[in-house]
Amino acid sequence: MLRVAIVGPGLVGSGLIEQLAAHAQSPRFAGLPIAVVGLINSKKMAVSATPFAAGDLGDWQTRILGSSAADADLAQFADRLAALGGPAAVVDCTSSDAIASLYPEWLSRGLHVVTPNKKAFSGDLALFRRIQELAGAPGGPSVYHEATVGAGLPVLSTLGDLVRTGDRIVKVEGIFSGTLSYLFNTFSAPDATQTFSKCVAVAKASGYTEPDPRDDLNGMDVARKVTILGRVAGHALDLATLEVENIVPEVLRGVASADEFMASLPDFDAHFAQLNREALAAGSVLRYVGMVDGATGRGSVRLARYPLDHPFASLKGSDNIIAFTTERFPSPLIVQGAGAGAAVTAFGIFSDLIKVCERFGAGAA
Numbered sequence: 001m002l003r004v005a006i007v008g009p010g011l012v013g014s015g016l017i018e019q020l021a022a023h024a025q026s027p028r029f030a031g032l033p034i035a036v037v038g039l040i041n042s043k044k045m046a047v048s049a050t051p052f053a054a055g056d057l058g059d060w061q062t063r064i065l066g067s068s069a070a071d072a073d074l075a076q077f078a079d080r081l082a083a084l085g086g087p088a089a090v091v092d093c094t095s096s097d098a099i100a101s102l103y104p105e106w107l108s109r110g111l112h113v114v115t116p117n118k119k120a121f122s123g124d125l126a127l128f129r130r131i132q133e134l135a136g137a138p139g140g141p142s143v144y145h146e147a148t149v150g151a152g153l154p155v156l157s158t159l160g161d162l163v164r165t166g167d168r169i170v171k172v173e174g175i176f177s178g179t180l181s182y183l184f185n186t187f188s189a190p191d192a193t194q195t196f197s198k199c200v201a202v203a204k205a206s207g208y209t210e211p212d213p214r215d216d217l218n219g220m221d222v223a224r225k226v227t228i229l230g231r232v233a234g235h236a237l238d239l240a241t242l243e244v245e246n247i248v249p250e251v252l253r254g255v256a257s258a259d260e261f262m263a264s265l266p267d268f269d270a271h272f273a274q275l276n277r278e279a280l281a282a283g284s285v286l287r288y289v290g291m292v293d294g295a296t297g298r299g300s301v302r303l304a305r306y307p308l309d310h311p312f313a314s315l316k317g318s319d320n321i322i323a324f325t326t327e328r329f330p331s332p333l334i335v336q337g338a339g340a341g342a343a344v345t346a347f348g349i350f351s352d353l354i355k356v357c358e359r360f361g362a363g364a365a
Helices: 011-024 054-058 074-083 103-108 125-135 156-164 178-187 196-205 220-232 258-281 342-360
Strands: 002-007 034-040 044-047 088-092 112-114 169-175 284-293 299-307 320-326 333-337
Touching (some): 002 011, 002 074, 011 034, 011 054, 011 342, 034 074, 074 088, 112 342, 156 169, 156 220, 156 320, 156 333, 178 284, 178 320, 220 284, 220 299
Parallel strands (some): 002 034, 002 088, 088 112
Antiparallel strands (some): 034 044, 320 333
């Protein structure tokens, strides 16, 4: 059995718990050797020698991490999990740099790591290399982080397969942000009529953006995903030196609040309208894309034009789309679909846990 301990059971973690509990109760998946034995949030923690019951998982906030649970202590949490023996995986559902820095310690203790947290794989290059070194040791623990790029879409697994089979990566290019996908699919289309600020306002009201939309428009989330892709492809990309086009108007980058930003954004509608007119006049649309150049090993994040017959131009809603151009796939191999959301991100984590089971033969215990 693979014993699973979840760090940060918030929106995504709760979605994972729900999926694991549903599968545990389904006769079709009765033999799935995955069980939740640990939960920790910012205040409380619990680790059990036996799997948590499905009913307890359904109300984990009170039944598992209620007032009687132990106070949260990540070091003790890892100690208790490691002491259980047998295959065990820590699932980090946070976006914390501090927690990401603990991965080498967990791996050195034989704990597998599965996570949607981008920080360890897009931040300090030395941390990334140490994680890869520990995860690459024969018979050692594994690290899976499919959900760091494209949520549940098979992006990193596809890229990894291309690299491992010796294909030559020419270019990896894509629309990696559901927020920016929605914005430009709505704003830049032949029949579009809304101003850019209106599109941002609608996206914010619909919950597509971060509370402060500048956290989407500055391109840093896309930059982290590009950095991860570049590193998986074998390049030493550094987030600090990546070329990133911040589309937040410069004078609005330092305003104090999101409300002030939103109130002032209409003043720049003419700027975005001009960019859109120029693109449409050339038979193109605007899309915000990230790219890794396989020849140079460099990456970029920018607002670019694509002709109307390009797959990126026909994208709808908030979908992600990633195109892999390689020696074997000169006509790009394309992965497309929902690239954000708790359910699909939890699916990506769940599928990685199954890979751990398959790789290490974690049978029913």
